[in-house]
Amino acid sequence: MSRLDWLSEYLARLIDEHVVVRSGDAQGLAPAHRLVLDSEDWGAAARVAAAFGCRWAGVWGDVEAGDSEGTQLTLRAALERDGGFVVLETEVPVTFPVLASHTNHFPAADRMERHLRDLLGVGFHDHPDARRWVRHQAWQENEFPLRHYVAASGHPPLRTRADSDYPFLRIQGNGVYEIPVGPVHAGIIEPGHFRFQAMGEEVLRLEERLGYTHKGIEKIAVGRDPAALARLAARVSGDSTVAHAWAACQAMERATHCQVPPRALFLRALMAERERVANHLGDIGAICNDVGFAFAHMQCGRLRELWQRSSHALFGHRFMMDALIPGGVARDLPADAPARLRAEHAALRREIAPVFAVVDDHPSLDDRLIGTGCLSAADARLLGCTGYVGKASGQAFDLRHDSPYAPYDRLHVDVPVQQEGDVAARVRVRMEEVRISLLLMDRLLDLLPSGPIAATLPQPAGGTTGLGLVEGWRGEILAFVRFGADGRIARYFPRDPSWFTWPALERLIHGNIVPDFPVCNKSVNGSYSGHDL
């Protein structure tokens, strides 16, 4: 049974709606199936997909200078159902890059389309929100930094003004007041702005304003060689350095048909699971700390520190940054590592048991976490939430289980699902994921093949594309790369799962009290830099 069994049915429905599929193939963006459409059909294809139960997984665009001398702008959008992926593709002329929006069918598309508008100048004629998104005041409305003819240096003003006149939506009424927070926050966290409309203690509306950490990642990726792209990908979101580097490497390896040695794949998976455990430990502690329960914070902080020290000792870096390279991994484990890792997994399993038992069932935590920040299953589905945010709201999707890439195709991955959707459910999912990752890591060690740890990446042919899909600790990461004629990167788009969990935070905070915002935010823990790019 193929994961794309539904494709023929989707194609039939497209025909019913008079949508013409010009061409399609299963190679260019494997494992996704590519469907090339006329630009007039862009909106209809999304409408059919929404009715058909697909999840919307991202949109990105590209001026493919080359055969068409940069006169056409290519847009691609990813859809998923039952673990199978389809990428819709269309072209619009650079002189009139306008087409229908997907937002009316998939609310998840809202901000990514505005991101495309700000950076590439694609117009979505029926987009419900005309406001800028990632653009603040560093470039003008009619400048599009991602266009091929714009230099990466751009021409920014000497001093970039604060984006103080962004038109937030306001609630009018007696007793309604507004709380602006950020971009510089009170804690040690990334910058962003939150605008609350509140009445008494209750939040009536939260609007996020992101883009503060926009560093031009998509633009400065252009012209890099594969190794340099891996280094950049490792810094898209520092807490997900392994996962983002893996997704980018996977995309490049698929584009060049590189055979990555099995040992390298197993080592990558070991590191990805370590990253998951480290982040969950830190966050479980921090969530408890946000409701004044310092015990769990200290215990988890202690365990996380030990974990990172051993990442440094065995994998060469406390976060395993730059441990992945195109074609494999940068260094092998020391000879005694498997035994040490097994002992460490067993020790952590022992250590978390009493701590997690307290977190799971303690009256003062129950009081604050149960029923707080509820995300309904319907909203999670509509917004395309993956990872622990989706899983805590009934969305069982996990790439390692539903669309497994090597080495997960040889493992059984349990996916913990909860239905409640509150902060407590997200904590439970994370605790369960720690336990599952510990089992997976033991299994990876059992099966760890010997052999080389890296292959040479074949010289990329101009115009080849690749899609990376990796389950990071926050959820599904998608990465797209296209190589230019010179064998260097012509386009890189990393799509962090935070694109879909940030809007979820706006919804789940409804009706909660303002003082519960920090714990709700922490339970979701969207990446600012992974989203702002």
Place this chain on the structure above:
Amino acid sequence: MYRILKQSLRTGVVTEAPPRLDDAEFEAVGIELRRTLDARYGRSLAIRAVDAGSCNGCELEIHALGNPYHDVERFGVHFVASPRHADALLVTGPVSRHMQSALRRTWRATPAPKLVIACGTCACDGGEFGVSYASCGAVANVIPVDVTIPGCPPTPIDLLRGLLAAIRG
């Protein structure tokens, strides 16, 4: 409650156990820091951390300064919520252009004399991101910097050494 006490007692105070070399070294630098703070800073250093566009890697290590193994508060180092309470700004990331005025405003809100510490390779020289339409690069391109702490990200001991260098001037 019983379970909490049991676990806490079983864990003990991990900062006091000197099981590893890096802990001993951390301790030594920390004590030196404490002495210098006692002599020159009225016994405490208040730091305002500002993420001016980092990848969040540096923040994780700054957080780690507070975990039970490091617990920098015991050396007199405090992270404060407002620049108005701060002796020093610990700035991470290349400064994104969208954070340029926020960083300048934070710097202006910090009472003089103030120290500015650039934390991480990006903050020191722009790192992997450099200067572009979206990034101002190094912190020193936006506000005056006193001390730099390279590293991607700098480890807790790097951070502690950097703090010591900063207050020694």
